[in-house]
Amino acid sequence: MEIHDFNLALDNLDLHMQIEDIGDEAIQEKIEQLLKNRSRNVWYKLHKHFKKFTTLEEAQRNKSKESSLTQDNWNLLCKYWSDPNVKV
Numbered sequence: 001m002e003i004h005d006f007n008l009a010l011d012n013l014d015l016h017m018q019i020e021d022i023g024d025e026a027i028q029e030k031i032e033q034l035l036k037n038r039s040r041n042v043w044y045k046l047h048k049h050f051k052k053f054t055t056l057e058e059a060q061r062n063k064s065k066e067s068s069l070t071q072d073n074w075n076l077l078c079k080y081w082s083d084p085n086v087k088v
Contacts, residue, residue, distance in 0.1 A: 042067075045064075045066070046064060046067060046069075046077060047081060049062075049064045049067075050077070050078055050081050056078055056079065056082045059078045059082075060074065060075050060078045
């Protein structure tokens, strides 16, 4: 996770939760780990949904209803997962 993204995530988290010392390094490391796990889980579910379809076009037409992704972002992910170099 890039530093900018992590700081933005911390700021957003601080708006929704009262964390005593969000600047503490140990707390930041734990939050970063939780965010990474959450991201990995979301990607797994999206990829699992993508694999239900036999063609790129079919997958792009059937964006996951559970996802808050825009159609453009879903299309980019589908193209990414369809790339032969990624499949290896």
